[in-house]
Amino acid sequence: MSDTSPVVIVGGGVIGAACAHYLTEAGRKVVILERDRFGAACSHGNCGLLSPSHILPPAEPGVFGEALKSLFKPNAPLRLAPRFDPGLWRWMAEFARRCNEPAALAAGRAIHPLLASSRALYDRLAGGELECEFAADGLLFAFQSAGAFKSFGHTDELLSKHFNAPARRLDGAELSEFEPALRPGLAGGWFYEGDAHLRPNVLMNSWRASLLARGVELREGIAVKGFRTENGRATAVHYEDAHGAAGEIEADAVVVAAGALTPDFQKALGVRVPVAPGKGYSLTLHLDEHEIDPAAVPKRPMLLPEVRVAVTPHAGGVSASGERRPAALRLGSVMEFAGYNPSIARRRLALLTRGASRFLDIPADPPADDHPTGDNRWAGWRPMTPDGVPLIGPVPGGRGVGGRNGRANNLYVAAGHNMLGLSMAPGTGRLIAELVTGAAPHLDPAPYAPGRFSRG
Ligand SMILES: Cc1cc2nc3c(=O)[nH]c(=O)nc-3n(C[C@H](O)[C@H](O)[C@H](O)COP(=O)(O)OP(=O)(O)OC[C@H]3O[C@@H](n4cnc5c(N)ncnc54)[C@H](O)[C@@H]3O)c2cc1C
Structure with missing residues (x-):
């Protein structure tokens, strides 16, 4: 791994885009690997609601x-x-x-700060470089x-x-x-007067242009298959291109933001990823x-x-x-x-x-x-996710490919945003950037710990 290795983001949905945005703002080099087309999956045709009022989860x-x-x-x-x-x-x-009131309130306490932070960040994003x-x-x-x-x-x-x-x-x-x-x-x-809305496909087109202008490398038609780990770090990402050819890209850190397909990485991440x-x-x-x-x-x-x-x-x-x-x-x-x-x-x-x-x-x-x-x-x-709360943060120790090369401490997940991925994207991206760069997090990351379903 060279000094200039990028943070590799797996998945070009609204969550991957937000992670890339705040990582570049923190001065990091970023590559997004997307198996299909950027912004074409769940972040494309959703209802476009930015809903800080949706505090209580579907359960x-x-x-x-x-x-x-x-x-x-x-x-x-x-x-x-x-x-x-x-x-x-x-x-x-x-x-x-x-499916009971105490559990719904507990989940609400977890997502409320993320919704509020994201809503405030959208004011800046939409008033600035993003057209949506x-x-x-x-x-x-x-x-x-x-x-x-x-x-x-x-x-x-x-x-x-x-x-x-x-x-x-x-x-x-x-x-x-x-x-x-x-x-x-x-x-x-x-x-609810604090809520807002936007046109999701327009947001994603605009975010694509803005990320490219910031120097993000976006590679589409690249399906990530796993990670290489060495000495307790993920040092490279293995992928297959649209023609089935295998490849590898060096990484300083890896953020898995693969939406509903994140369970494909369960083994490589070494944590249970109950995302349906x-x-x-x-x-x-x-x-x-x-x-x-x-x-x-x-x-x-x-x-x-x-x-x-x-x-x-x-x-x-x-x-x-x-x-x-x-x-x-x-x-x-x-x-x-x-x-x-x-x-x-x-x-x-x-x-x-x-x-x-x-x-x-x-x-x-x-x-x-x-x-x-x-x-x-x-x-x-x-x-x-079963608890209505996303998985955001480092995995306790990802195994990488085959689990033979030690556990990695630079693998992150940003997924499982349920019905509110658009509403929670900027806060998620900012939190991931803070966790990856070691800056003080603007939110307590504990409720989103990706390892919480693996304990007992
Ligand atoms: C009908 C509907 C209405 C909705 N309305 C709203 C709303 O009004 N407000 C709101 O906040 N939310 C809404 N949502 C939810 C929101 O759309 C999602 O929570 C959000 O889009 C999830 O974003 P994401 O980036 O995690 O996933 P996605 O947008 O699905 O992006 C994940 C990306 O990862 C890629 N990927 C997966 N596996 C790999 C791999 N191995 N290698 C490389 N790339 C990979 C995928 O191709 C995909 O592009 C709605 C959802 C639906 C279905």
Whole structure:
């Protein structure tokens, strides 16, 4: 390993990009190795919400029961597919154990600082070198039934009491006034004014350009296979290129940010990596092309918990390179535990349009056509951990290839960001840069320790 060896980042999603950003800011040389294309996986077509309000994780009371019932309901928005997968069963058992209020609060205490730090960092990033249709317009939760509206009041109480993060309550008529695009007669809503949103694929394009301008070397079509370790350090990364040829690159440190595929590195890292792919879908309706009445487009993003759909308006614009982006409405959601299956079934997209059309004046069925860019129908694998908390930091002692060359102390993981990878990316990247360079961390890294699932 030479003095000028880079920090090698495995994975060019939003987490890998943020790690590269803050590592270059700290003066480090960085190489990103991406097996496919930078920004094309889960960070591409997600809902674009930056949600510091999402403090409580998906393992909330009642969710596991809903998942079990879905075994017999192939069209449920939260779905556990019946399949032989002992790894997923173990993951589910660990998830089920945490579907209670104390565990949700513990996870909330872990992710709250990371969400808050990331939200503040986005103000600087979006106000500076990154173009991404960023808008700090808040997030509205809208409810059709009085029961569901009222029961969200309990979540609001928990968030107010434990995290000082209250929402503004909007009763029926107030809600219609606040968001005129909503159908009349809804029960009410809760508004989080600190949330924001952006257009994820635009962010990733812009981040790519900015990283290249900072001197980051980005190598696409390079699938990392493992690490060489010598004298307690990872000194090189082994990879295979798009033609199947093997190669090696020297490394001063390695950060594995491979999203839902991070378990592929479990053996080489020497820690349990219980990250399961939680498949979600999005459908982007372009206002002109899909004949959406601009009056039906909400002013700000919304979550519709009764139908489990997120709705994000994208204003559109013209990029620095002159590319025109049409105004659009993105619908997203569904949580499907069905392995690594990339298919996009129309009936799953119909869950999004049917759900959202109960609240907004939009078509109840997805458009029959596909957008020429291929961008309007999308699925991605969220990197889900059983406790809802990401894995960020050094592994206790990675084994490298074959485990014969000693354990490495310069292997890091930044993965398992669940439903909030976009919302937690800048804080994660900054924390990784601090840990790699030995600077004082701006957050306590203890709750994110990648070794926590390997103990006992
Ligand atoms: C429908 C949906 C909506 C969502 N909405 C939101 C939202 O509104 N707000 C929010 O905060 N989050 C949202 N998320 C979650 C968010 O998209 C993810 O948490 C985030 O994108 C994860 O980023 P990542 O960089 O870890 O993973 P990815 O973006 O998947 O990147 C990982 C990269 O690693 C690469 N890789 C894997 N293995 C290797 C290897 N061996 N060698 C080289 N490269 C490798 C992959 O090709 C990939 O490019 C949503 C997710 C979905 C599915």
